[in-house]
Structures are given as structure tokens and as C-alpha cells.
Amino acid sequence: MPLKVAIIPVTPLQQNCTLMWCTDTMQGVAIDPGGDIDAVQDAIAELGFTLVKALLTHGHFDHVGGAMDLAERTGAPIVGPHKDDEFITTKVVEGGQKFGLGGGRDISGNMWLNDGDTVEFGNLTLDVLHTPGHTPGHIVFYNAEAQVAQVGDVLFKGSIGRTDFPRGDLDTLITSITTKLWPLGDDVAFVPGHGPTSTFGEERATNPFVGDRALKG
Numbered sequence: 001m002p003l004k005v006a007i008i009p010v011t012p013l014q015q016n017c018t019l020m021w022c023t024d025t026m027q028g029v030a031i032d033p034g035g036d037i038d039a040v041q042d043a044i045a046e047l048g049f050t051l052v053k054a055l056l057t058h059g060h061f062d063h064v065g066g067a068m069d070l071a072e073r074t075g076a077p078i079v080g081p082h083k084d085d086e087f088i089t090t091k092v093v094e095g096g097q098k099f100g101l102g103g104g105r106d107i108s109g110n111m112w113l114n115d116g117d118t119v120e121f122g123n124l125t126l127d128v129l130h131t132p133g134h135t136p137g138h139i140v141f142y143n144a145e146a147q148v149a150q151v152g153d154v155l156f157k158g159s160i161g162r163t164d165f166p167r168g169d170l171d172t173l174i175t176s177i178t179t180k181l182w183p184l185g186d187d188v189a190f191v192p193g194h195g196p197t198s199t200f201g202e203e204r205a206t207n208p209f210v211g212d213r214a215l216k217g
Contacts, residue, residue: 021049022122057152059088065104078110085137133173134161
């Protein structure tokens with residue numbers, strides 16, 4: 001399997017910046033480079049791949065704050081999220097200040113993604129799923145061959161994303177999870193935006209918010 005994955009927690013919120021690369025070509029991407037870009041670049045150099053894209057799942061500052069710096073340093077374009085998050089990606093600095101955190105930069109020049117789009121690097125393809133609820137423009141990146149997804153702040157091990165941010169909606173989030181993620185299969189492993197990895201099957205069996213038992217409730 002040519003897909004490899006590494007997780008670099010960044011910012012005081014320990015957001016999972018996820019590195020994915022193709023071992024056939026040693027080209028790769030950084031998903032949600034929210035900050036600590038020196039550490040992200042050090043990890044990329046140690047792993048030995050060339051960064052060709054910076055991908056964004058959604059607009060919150062801890063996920064996108066370092067994207068402009070990374071793009072300028074490497075020449076890698078910023079791709080994502082869905083345009084419905086433009087109201088957040090253009091106010092990254094303001095978002096960080098609300099949490100008492102600085103260092104992020106507002107996003108400009110990025111390419112928006114839509115449901116059904118694909119992102120390619122090396123010999124690998126990531127499918128794009130539009131998964132609103134946490135934010136309206138949230139997307140998930142999924143590689144079918146490796147059965148791996150990066151789900152941002154949609155789903156966590158034992159929990160789900162917050163919906164109390166502007167334009168968040170709990171019913172929409174649950175629909176995104178149950179209609180976009182669960183059909184991909186129980187064996188899919190996922191990297192969330194924060195915390196440990198899990199599988200969709202484990203969450204369907206145990207998650208108190210969107211597990212099968214909880215939804216039948």
C-alpha cells in the first residue's frame with residue numbers, strides 16, 4: 001500500500017495536522033496545518049517526501065492558521081475547504097483571538113472543493129465528501145484503497161464535533177455522519193481533528209452520540 005500517514009499535533013489545542021504521502025513517488029500533502037509550521041516542516045523533511053498540497057477540512061483557526069505560511073515556504077497550493085466556510089477562513093486571526101491565541105493568518109488564494117471532487121498526489125487519490133454540521137463548509141478526505149479518512153472535527157473517538165459555533169447544526173452533523181461516513185464501511189480507520197484515531201465500526205458500536213444504539217434510542 002503506497003499510502004502512509006503521520007500525525008503532528010499542533011497549536012495549544014493539539015489539533016491533528018495529518019501528513020499523507022505516496023511511497024511510490026514521495027509526494028505528499030499536509031491536512032489542516034493549523035500552526036507550529038516549523039515542526040510540520042521538520043516532520044516532512046524527516047519523512048523524506050515533497051509537499052505538493054496543503055489541504056483544509058474546514059475554516060477554524062486551529063486547522064488553518066499555519067496554511068498561508070506553509071504555502072509561502074513550500075510553494076504548495078492551499079486546497080479546500082468548501083466555499084461555505086469562506087466566512088471563517090477569511091477571519092482566522094479573529095477566531096484565534098477569541099481563544100486568546102495568535103499566530104494564525106487569514107486564508108486567501110485557496111481553491112474551494114465540492115462534494116464528489118478528488119485530490120490527487122503521487123499515485124494516490126483522496127475523495128472529497130461535503131460534511132456540514134460542525135461548520136457549513138466542512139469536508140472529509142477519504143482514500144478508498146487504504147480505507148483511511150481524515151474527518152476533521154466531524155467525528156471523534158467517543159464523540160462528535162461541536163455545533164455551537166456560527167452556522168453549526170446538530171441534526172445536519174448527524175446526517176453527515178450517518179449518510180456520508182457510515183456507508184464507507186466499518187473497517188475504515190479515521191484520523192479526527194483532535195485526539196486518538198478510531199474506526200467507523202467502533203464508533204457505530206460505542207459512540208454515545210451517533211452509534212447505532214444511540215440513534216435508535
